[in-house]
Amino acid sequence: MKRQPISAAVAIILLGSVDAINLKQKSTADVSPKVVHQKVHKHHIKNPAERDRRRFLQKRQAEDEVVNVPLSNELFLYYMEMTVGTPPQQFQVHVDTGSSDLWLNYAGSEYCESRSDPCITGTYSANDSSTYEYVNSLFTIQYVDGSESAGDYVRDEVRILDGEVVIPAQQFGVGYDSSTPDGILGIGYAANEVQVAYGGKAYANLPVSLRDQGYINSLAYSFWLNDLMADEGELLFGGVDTAKYSGDLVSLPVIATKGVYREFTIELTAVGLSGDPEEFSATSREIHLDTGASLSYLPDDTTQAIWNRLGARYLEEYGVAIADCSLAATDDTIDFRFSNDLTIQVAMREMVIPLSTGLGVDVCFVGVLPAARSPLSTSDRQYLILGDTFLRSAYVVYDLQNNEISMAQTFFNTTDSNVMEIANGTDMPSGTGGGSNGGSTATSDGEENGAASLRSSSMALVMMVIGLMVFLN
Numbered sequence: 001m002k003r004q005p006i007s008a009a010v011a012i013i014l015l016g017s018v019d020a021i022n023l024k025q026k027s028t029a030d031v032s033p034k035v036v037h038q039k040v041h042k043h044h045i046k047n048p049a050e051r052d053r054r055r056f057l058q059k060r061q062a063e064d065e066v067v068n069v070p071l072s073n074e075l076f077l078y079y080m081e082m083t084v085g086t087p088p089q090q091f092q093v094h095v096d097t098g099s100s101d102l103w104l105n106y107a108g109s110e111y112c113e114s115r116s117d118p119c120i121t122g123t124y125s126a127n128d129s130s131t132y133e134y135v136n137s138l139f140t141i142q143y144v145d146g147s148e149s150a151g152d153y154v155r156d157e158v159r160i161l162d163g164e165v166v167i168p169a170q171q172f173g174v175g176y177d178s179s180t181p182d183g184i185l186g187i188g189y190a191a192n193e194v195q196v197a198y199g200g201k202a203y204a205n206l207p208v209s210l211r212d213q214g215y216i217n218s219l220a221y222s223f224w225l226n227d228l229m230a231d232e233g234e235l236l237f238g239g240v241d242t243a244k245y246s247g248d249l250v251s252l253p254v255i256a257t258k259g260v261y262r263e264f265t266i267e268l269t270a271v272g273l274s275g276d277p278e279e280f281s282a283t284s285r286e287i288h289l290d291t292g293a294s295l296s297y298l299p300d301d302t303t304q305a306i307w308n309r310l311g312a313r314y315l316e317e318y319g320v321a322i323a324d325c326s327l328a329a330t331d332d333t334i335d336f337r338f339s340n341d342l343t344i345q346v347a348m349r350e351m352v353i354p355l356s357t358g359l360g361v362d363v364c365f366v367g368v369l370p371a372a373r374s375p376l377s378t379s380d381r382q383y384l385i386l387g388d389t390f391l392r393s394a395y396v397v398y399d400l401q402n403n404e405i406s407m408a409q410t411f412f413n414t415t416d417s418n419v420m421e422i423a424n425g426t427d428m429p430s431g432t433g434g435g436s437n438g439g440s441t442a443t444s445d446g447e448e449n450g451a452a453s454l455r456s457s458s459m460a461l462v463m464m465v466i467g468l469m470v471f472l473n
Helices: 048-054 206-212 300-310 323-329
Strands: 012-013 076-084 089-096 102-105 134-141 148-160 165-177 183-186 219-226 234-237 238-239 245-254 265-268 270-273 276-281 285-289 296-298 313-315 320-325 333-339 344-345 352-354 364-366 366-372 393-401 403-408 419-423 431-433 452-453 461-467 469-470
Touching: 089 102, 134 165, 148 431, 165 206, 219 238, 234 238, 245 333, 245 419, 265 333, 270 300, 276 300, 276 333, 296 300, 300 320, 300 364, 300 366, 320 366, 323 352, 344 403, 393 469
Parallel strands: 089 183, 102 165, 296 366
Antiparallel strands: 012 461, 076 089, 076 148, 076 469, 102 183, 134 148, 148 165, 219 234, 219 393, 234 461, 238 419, 245 403, 245 431, 265 285, 270 276, 270 333, 313 320, 320 364, 333 344, 352 364, 393 403, 419 452
């Protein structure tokens, strides 16, 4: 499937710090942030069906064969631009919290040289880079249909933010035998890297490298995907934008797998409708946050209850449940409860989504599927995912050092910005958003055994705001 890139909006913000814990509005005496933006544009994707069927990646894990899920049934993908090598080779890479490796397609692979040039988001040529360095041949991704993307781990220079941020020898994978057109930027836990699954040692992936190189202070980042029809979203490494959410950031512990933190797994306690917190489910379950999954995969009984309530019916030919498009205009919400202090409401306009059928009629589908239809589920284990149909409605902070997820209700389509550094600290504060008048404190990252706080401007610190590219069906 061909993809037309929308583009990337990138910004580099010089911020500073005052007192930790408390957030304060910047006064006129403060140095204004230095921001570099690149315009983004929206393009439609043609014929996504093949891609939709093949995008669930399965990574081998030493313990249990299958772990990660990047993508399926894509309506949107979120991309950022980078260059790799010397001289620079251009890429748009799909940003994925459900995996941990940056990997790129090889320019001379059979896949990229076939199908009318499918790898239009960029291909890597080691021979064309003077800073290329071979590492090992442990990079292998196995797909659900049995095909594989196999290749090498290498090191080379990686640049983001129009070259403002440089990682001199970043390790990443190169797929010499690939079955997917796009490079992927996995920004999850290092323990989830392919090299680790084969018994190797974890390496510094991109978030770790940004911290180690001094570009950010904490191993944490926040995502604001914006609403269903928005052209762009925002990814902040080392920061939180309090103008992009309402209420308080509430922290939840990440759940380890056999004592190891590999995925962003948290506890979902209930799923309800429009203020009734338990209409669809009152059972606590472990669920994974994954920007690489376009839909959300819930327990089979919960999904069926949602479909029944919405009058939706599953169509095998499309792989989704069809519903009346008029539902998107209602005020109803699907409510996801994680604790007594945290419920994220997803409006019907974010969950009932137009489907391109080519028939010239209005057809919509519901953005949840039963976990049984996820290739990662087995007969004795349902693999549950909160993908983009949920994540667009949540402002999410991923704290990889303190193993916490912090969330609040997102604030759509705001042009306001109030970026705060996620700074090292000794307390774990809560965070309050609300645009330029928002303030208070927010949670995230510290050193290995520390907590974190947010701080506002006065001493210079480089913080990255990466505008994401959106790809539409």
